[in-house]
Each structure stands twice: as structure tokens, then as C-alpha cells.
Amino acid sequence: MTDSAQDTGDLLPQQNVPLEPLISSEELAKLRKTNISLENRNYELRETVRQLRLQTAAAESERDQFRREARKYKTELSQMKTPPLVIGSVEMPLDDGRVVVRSTTGPQFLSNVAENVDRSLVVPGAQCALHPQSFVLLEVLPRKYDSAVSAMEVDEAPDVVYEDIGGLSQQKNLLREAIDLPLLKPQLFEKAGIEPPKGVLLYGPPGTGKTLLAKAAAHETNAAFIRVVASELVQKYIGEGARLVRELFALAREKAPAIIFIDEIDAIGSSRSADAYSAGDHEVSRTLMQLLAELDGFNVRGNVKIIAATNRIDVLDKALLRPGRFDRIIEFPLPNAEERETILSIHTKKMHLAKDVDLAALAEETDGFNGAELKAVTVEAGMQAIRRNRSTVRKTDFADALQAVRRGREQPEARELPPGMYL
Numbered sequence: 001m002t003d004s005a006q007d008t009g010d011l012l013p014q015q016n017v018p019l020e021p022l023i024s025s026e027e028l029a030k031l032r033k034t035n036i037s038l039e040n041r042n043y044e045l046r047e048t049v050r051q052l053r054l055q056t057a058a059a060e061s062e063r064d065q066f067r068r069e070a071r072k073y074k075t076e077l078s079q080m081k082t083p084p085l086v087i088g089s090v091e092m093p094l095d096d097g098r099v100v101v102r103s104t105t106g107p108q109f110l111s112n113v114a115e116n117v118d119r120s121l122v123v124p125g126a127q128c129a130l131h132p133q134s135f136v137l138l139e140v141l142p143r144k145y146d147s148a149v150s151a152m153e154v155d156e157a158p159d160v161v162y163e164d165i166g167g168l169s170q171q172k173n174l175l176r177e178a179i180d181l182p183l184l185k186p187q188l189f190e191k192a193g194i195e196p197p198k199g200v201l202l203y204g205p206p207g208t209g210k211t212l213l214a215k216a217a218a219h220e221t222n223a224a225f226i227r228v229v230a231s232e233l234v235q236k237y238i239g240e241g242a243r244l245v246r247e248l249f250a251l252a253r254e255k256a257p258a259i260i261f262i263d264e265i266d267a268i269g270s271s272r273s274a275d276a277y278s279a280g281d282h283e284v285s286r287t288l289m290q291l292l293a294e295l296d297g298f299n300v301r302g303n304v305k306i307i308a309a310t311n312r313i314d315v316l317d318k319a320l321l322r323p324g325r326f327d328r329i330i331e332f333p334l335p336n337a338e339e340r341e342t343i344l345s346i347h348t349k350k351m352h353l354a355k356d357v358d359l360a361a362l363a364e365e366t367d368g369f370n371g372a373e374l375k376a377v378t379v380e381a382g383m384q385a386i387r388r389n390r391s392t393v394r395k396t397d398f399a400d401a402l403q404a405v406r407r408g409r410e411q412p413e414a415r416e417l418p419p420g421m422y423l
């Protein structure tokens with residue numbers, strides 16, 4: 001033993017003595033295996049955590065969506081539970097802030113106006129929503145012609161041209177003079193120092209082209225065509241008809257240049273005997289008065305023109321036919337043979353006609369037919385050809401069509417064609 005070994009008290013291992021391994025190689029292999037499986041497990045658990053996080057996010061977004069839906073349904077439910085507001089119109093705003101309103105069911109009320117309502121909109125004639133119990137004016141409705149004036153049909157640019165109308169040459173000239181000229185060349189009337197006609201009345205049997213010609217006038221003058229059937233202006237509730245008339249003219253001024261076409265004017269414009277005057281009659285005459293007032297306050301040189309049509313000129317109130325109102329009266333008779341042939345050729349223009357079709361002979365055979373019926377004959381002849389699997393229309397198709405339309409004329413209830421489709 002060396003001195004140094006003695007110094008350290010035999011603590012150092014003796015040289016050349018082999019070290020004992022801490023763990024055996026089997027144990028090492030086992031530990032490595034355990035380590036691998038733990039790492040795998042760790043990976044699996046991390047993957048599970050990732051999946052669960054994804055699921056949580058999806059569940060949270062689903063929950064948010066359900067919350068939104070629940071909120072929507074709650075609002076809908078509360079809206080369903082709220083009683084509807086009453087529609088009315090402002091009659092007169094008073095200086096003390098209150099307002100006289102009329103509900104559409106008839107009665108008038110002296111009501112208050114809700115704080116949030118813009119007072120400048122509370123003007124006579126404005127449509128408003130009223131609380132069902134207190135009749136407080138809660139809202140002034142926007143001037144929305146479409147809903148109120150569902151009776152109106154607005155055609156911004158009708159595509160009917162004068163050439164599409166058979167015959168009626170005199171009527172075309174008269175309408176051009178009364179409508180087209182004042183709209184297109186108002187200076188001519190100014191120079192001549194005369195006033196153009198305010199309104200034109202077209203009268204004659206149904207289906208003789210009154211609407212068609214009015215549309216052609218609108219096309220020619222690039223004017224909007226506003227058609228209203230007068231019977232639709234007569235409303236159930238007091239004052240509604242008059243309001244519709246006001247709105248009709250307001251709409252026309254907005255869309256100017258425009259042509260107002262009032263069909264079946266006899267529905268509001270027929271004269272009545274003083275007796276047998278019912279509440280309904282009062283409403284009709286109120287609507288007529290409004291129409292007359294609008295006509296009277298109308299600027300003849302403006303770019304809105306009025307055309308009315310009727311099948312019953314004999315029943316019209318004289319007030320309507322006074323100068324300054326409907327002072328040009330144009331008759332639309334049933335077409336003669338020559339005109340019937342022109343109408344037939346207009347409506348067969350796009351059809352393939354067989355050589356044996358003779359429109360002149362057909363025109364002779366259709367004595368007493370109006371334009372609409374002549375069109376019905378051509379359409380029905382085309383249908384006959386289709387049913388027989390042909391694209392060329394033959395004389396026999398016209399013969400059958402003529403019979404079908406005649407049957408329809410004689411017994412409208414036995415008509416095979418869907419009503420209103422052709423006539």
C-alpha cells in the first residue's frame with residue numbers, strides 16, 4: 001500500500017477492479033420498452049386532449065348558435081303576443097300637440113303623439129299606426145303606394161306600339177292629338193294660346209282596344225303607364241277611396257311623365273238618383289269628388305295625362321264630362337271586316353300559317369267579334385295545331401278555333417278555355 005492510499009483512508013477503488021453495472025441489460029431493455037409505451041401513451045393522451053378541445057370549440061359554437069336562435073324565437077314570440085297596431089290616417093294636427101286621427105275602421109279620435117315620432121311627418125293625410133287601446137299615434141308610416149294602392153298596376157315602359165293595333169286609325173289620331181302632342185310638344189299649345197285637354201274618355205264595347213291604345217300612347221311618349229280599375233278604388237272603409245285617388249295622382253306626379261288610365265270609370269262615375277242613396281253610395285261619391293278635385297287642381301301643361309275608359313258612357317255622371325275634365329270623348333266601335341282582317345294579321349304575324357288560311361274570309365266570318373275575341377281565335381287555332389302535333393296552323397284549326405270561341409260567346413259557362421286566358 002502506497003502513502004497516498006493510506007492518506008485517503010482506502011476510499012478510492014482499487015485499480016483494475018471491473019465496475020459492477022448498475023442495472024442489468026434485461027432491466028435496461030425493459031425500461032426502454034416501458035419508456036416507449038409511456039411516450040406512446042403520452043402522445044395518445046395529447047391527441048385526445050386535442051380532439052376534446054376541438055369538440056369543446058364545436059360545442060361552444062353550437063351553443064352560441066342555439067342561444068341566437070332562442071333569442072330570435074323569444075323576440076318572435078313576444079311579437080306574436082303583442083296586439084297589432086291599428087292603421088289610420090292623420091286628419092288634423094292641433095296646436096297643443098295632439099292630433100285628430102281617423103282609424104281605417106271609420107271613427108275619428110283625438111289622440112296624443114308618441115315622443116319619438118317626428119312631428120314634421122304628422123301632416124293631414126299621412127298614414128299612421130295607432131295603439132289599439134289608447135289610439136296614441138305611435139308611428140307615421142312611409143308613403144308606400146304599392147301596398148296601399150295594390151289596385152294600381154304600374155308599367156314603367158309599356159311595349160305596345162301603334163302598329164300593334166289594328167284599325168282604329170281615327171281613334172289613334174285623336175289620342176295622339178290629345179295625349180302625345182301635349183306631352184311631347186307643349187309649346188305648340190302655348191303658342192296657339194289654348195289649353196290641351198285634361199282628360200280623355202274612351203268608350204265602347206269590351207275588348208275593342210281601349211287599354212291597348214292608351215298603352216301605345218304611353219309608349220310613344222315614353223311615359224309610365226299607371227292603370228287602375230275604378231271599382232278597386234271603392235273601398236270598404238270611409239275615406240279610403242278618396243285617399244287612394246290622392247295617392248294615385250301623387251304617384252303619377254312622382255313617375256312623370258305618366259299616363260293614368262282609369263278603367264271602368266262608371267264604377268265610381270255613374271250618376272245616381274237622389275233616392276236610394278246608401279252609405280256605400282256616399283263612399284263612392286266621395287271617391288268621385290276626390291277624383292274631380294284632383295282633375296280640377298291639375299296643371300294641364302304638366303306631364304301627367306289622364307285617360308279613362310268605360311263600356312257604359314250612358315250612365316256616366318255629367319260632372320265628369322264637363323269641359324276641363326274628361327272633355328275629349330273617343331268612341332271605340334267594334335271593328336269592321338277590313339279592321340278585323342288587320343287585327344287577325346297582327347295576331348298571326350308570328351305564326352306559321354298554311355297556304356289554305358284566308359284571313360280575309362275569316363274576317364268576313366267573324367262579324368260582331370271584338371279585338372280580344374279575334375285574338376282568342378288566333379291563339380286557339382295555334383293551340384289546335386299544337387294538339388295535333390304541328391307547327392303550321394291550317395284552315396281547319398281556325399275553323400275549330402272559331403267554333404270554340406263562338407261557343408264561349410254564346411254560353412260563357414260552357415267555355416272550354418280557361419276563363420280570362422284569351423278574352
Ligand code: ATP
Nearest residue numbers: 164165166206207208209210211212343371372375
Ligand atoms: P275592356 O273594356 O274590357 O277593358 P278594352 O277595350 O280595354 O277592354 P283591350 O284590353 O285593349 O280592350 O283589348 C284586349 C285584347 O284584345 C288586347 O290585349 C289585344 O290583344 C286585343 N285587341 C283588342 N283590340 C285590338 C286591336 N284593335 N288590334 C289588335 N289587338 C286588339
